[in-house]
Amino acid sequence: MSIEKALLTRSGSKCELCGATGSLGVYEVPPDSENDADKCVLICESCREQIEQPERVDANHWRCLNDSMWSQVPAVQVIAWRMLTRLSAEGWPQELLDMLYLDDEILTWAQAEGVGGDDSVRHLDSNGAVLEAGDTVTLIKDLNVKGANFTAKRGTAVRGISLVVDNPEHIEGRVEGQRIIILTKFVKKTG
């Protein structure tokens, strides 16, 4: 069975992200490009354009992920995670991301590729060290957390940070149970 046929069957001949039925095509989820339906999704032209050209993204289109992120298909979960991460500054995608639980293996896959389609963005800490998703950082000053009504104290360790892809000066991490955005200039990489 060809990949396209397998995907048409799996998806019920619909875009696996937004449910559209027109102009569907196979999309190989980077970085893998194996000849394997499990590594591909069937998506419509509109989804494909926005995945491949971040500057053309229409955030509202991606409200479809509200449903499709619950797909049992790992490749769909990966795309959902990447698009929600890319759009997290909108607010609602971050809320969905917080609910989206990926198995470790799938999360590693999701993080394997820069979600903005541009790997040249580097996140540097206050010493100029390159930060990567999953790193531990320490706050080098007290930070007032906007909207959360607490101060993240200097010296607080933030484990398992994630990088805000569109903004090299922002990372995200959990402090006192809350997921917050932190400026890279206020952290030091410790692990």
Ligand SMILES: [Zn+2]
């Ligand atoms: Zn679509």
